[in-house]
Amino acid sequence: MKATLRTPPSPKSALLLFNIGQLLTLRGPSGPRRGRALADPGIVEDAAVLCVGGKIVSVGKNKDALRDAWLRRSHKRVMEIDCGGRVVLPGFVDSHTHPVFAKPRLVDFEKRIAGASYEEIAESGGGIRSSIEGVRQASKAALTAQFAATLYAMGRNGTTTVEAKSGYGLDLDSELKSLEAIRGGARQWAGTVLSTFLGAHTVPPEYRGRSQAYVEIVCTTMMPAVAKRKLAQFADVFCERGAFSAEEAEQVFAAAERNGLAVRAHMGQLSETRVEPLLRFRPASLDHMDYVNDADLAALAASETVATFVPGANYFLGVTRYPNARKFIGAGVAVALATDYNPGSSPTLSMPMAISLACTHMKMSPAETVAAATINGAWALRVAARKGSVETGKDADLAVFDVEDYREIPYWFGGNRCVLTIMNGVPNDGEIG
Ligand SMILES: [Zn+2]
Numbered sequence: 001m002k003a004t005l006r007t008p009p010s011p012k013s014a015l016l017l018f019n020i021g022q023l024l025t026l027r028g029p030s031g032p033r034r035g036r037a038l039a040d041p042g043i044v045e046d047a048a049v050l051c052v053g054g055k056i057v058s059v060g061k062n063k064d065a066l067r068d069a070w071l072r073r074s075h076k077r078v079m080e081i082d083c084g085g086r087v088v089l090p091g092f093v094d095s096h097t098h099p100v101f102a103k104p105r106l107v108d109f110e111k112r113i114a115g116a117s118y119e120e121i122a123e124s125g126g127g128i129r130s131s132i133e134g135v136r137q138a139s140k141a142a143l144t145a146q147f148a149a150t151l152y153a154m155g156r157n158g159t160t161t162v163e164a165k166s167g168y169g170l171d172l173d174s175e176l177k178s179l180e181a182i183r184g185g186a187r188q189w190a191g192t193v194l195s196t197f198l199g200a201h202t203v204p205p206e207y208r209g210r211s212q213a214y215v216e217i218v219c220t221t222m223m224p225a226v227a228k229r230k231l232a233q234f235a236d237v238f239c240e241r242g243a244f245s246a247e248e249a250e251q252v253f254a255a256a257e258r259n260g261l262a263v264r265a266h267m268g269q270l271s272e273t274r275v276e277p278l279l280r281f282r283p284a285s286l287d288h289m290d291y292v293n294d295a296d297l298a299a300l301a302a303s304e305t306v307a308t309f310v311p312g313a314n315y316f317l318g319v320t321r322y323p324n325a326r327k328f329i330g331a332g333v334a335v336a337l338a339t340d341y342n343p344g345s346s347p348t349l350s351m352p353m354a355i356s357l358a359c360t361h362m363k364m365s366p367a368e369t370v371a372a373a374t375i376n377g378a379w380a381l382r383v384a385a386r387k388g389s390v391e392t393g394k395d396a397d398l399a400v401f402d403v404e405d406y407r408e409i410p411y412w413f414g415g416n417r418c419v420l421t422i423m424n425g426v427p428n429d430g431e432i433g
Contacts, residue, residue: 013078014052014053014079015050015396015422016080017081018065018080018081018083020044020048020083022087022405023043023059023088023390024406025042026042026374026375027390028040028389031334035329035332038335046063047059047061051396051422054424056391056395059391086402087403088401090374090399092161092374093375094163095161095338096339097341097349099146099151099164099342100143100147101135102168105126105127108130108344119242127202129204131344132170134168140181144180144181146185147164152189156428157349158352160398160424164193165195166196166199167201167236176226179197179229192387192424194233194383199226200215200238200244200249215248215251219251223256227261233261234261235259237265239267249273250278264283265287266287267287268292271291272291272292276295276296279300282305285305285380285381286307287309288323292307292323292324297331297333301331301332305334306379307335309336309338311357322362329364336372336376337369337372353413376388396422396425397422398422399420400419400422
């Protein structure tokens with residue numbers, strides 16, 4: 001993957017998007033969207049949005065914007081973008097990705113097609129472990145360049161905020177290198193990146209059969225080093241049979257708490273783990289959730305924790321079972337959607353693809369998927385005060401899609417209808433648009 005890397009231009013200038021056919025504002029009550037509120041995208045037709053200094057300063061009707069005295073006076077200082085009746089929505093918030101890896105996992109891909117399961121592939125040395133070698137050998141510069149290229153591609157698909165995890169290094173130096181690559185790549189992109197330390201992704205080969213010893217290293221050596229260098233906002237753990245137990249997840253969460261990192265976890269991808277004991281750590285998000293105990297749904301609904309679905313992984317692993325989104329939404333759990341971009345189980349960086357899968361396989365309505373991929377993703381990253389909706393005072397993160405109706409975004413699956421992305425007030429670099 002190649003991209004032209006450059007310093008993003010300054011977001012100081014003013015930007016007017018006008019002639020918007022459908023503007024999905026996602027404005028609404030405070031707190032993550034739950035139940036019926038998930039289905040209201042807050043549409044304004046024939047709309048305009050004014051952004052100044054990287055912030056949204058006005059959202060309204062097109063005719064009012066065109067009559068606005070300040071805008072008329074400031075004509076020369078405002079970059080005007082005629083949206084031509086297209087759809088504009090808040091930039092997608094991709095709240096779950098694993099973008100720091102060296103190579104695709106093509107052998108695993110073929111093995112799975114031939115019938116091997118996720119766990120059989122892991123047992124034979126494939127899976128996450130096969131990415132470890134590549135990251136340990138890669139230079140920081142190479143990982144940084146690859147991540148920056150990934151961010152550019154995400155931006156072209158309408159994503160403006162990305163959560164990026166480490167987790168393919170799994171020793172101190174390689175985890176720090178991965179997080180530094182995230183920081184370096186983020187500096188080359190106009191969008192926003194939140195980083196997550198995922199030292200507890202799997203037990204590395206040198207600790208095989210000694211997971212507790214590895215958890216100790218994660219908690220007492222790696223976590224403090226990450227926190228000291230301010231390399232991550234979150235700590236994550238893969239809580240699953242074959243990875244880490246619920247008790248080990250609690251140890252990781254407790255260490256994160258001691259080191260000032262917020263927590264999130266991979267839960268219930270292949271088997272059920274009780275969630276309630278982990279809620280006392282106030283996780284920002286629990287992700288996958290293909291398997292969940294009914295008794296945990298009420299506890300989740302009563303919490304601020306978001307359940308993040310990643311249907312790209314179900315699709316790519318070829319499993320027929322998807323998370324039961326209707327049950328979560330019916331119970332009042334706040335749900336988000338993300339790509340889970342990673343080389344093993346979900347090599348897609350397309351949020352439009354993720355929402356399309358959620359429509360067709362999880363029976364979420366197009367409106368629900370958009371809310372889950374924007375405002376609720378922002379809640380899952382604790383950045384909802386500035387991201388995820390088109391409201392005055394929020395960051396100017398917008399995506400323009402070449403469609404007349406937002407429902408076409410999940411409908412035209414497998415292609416990319418995003419023609420322009422605005423990130424913190426900066427239009428993307430002209431490769432498209
Ligand atoms: Zn993941």
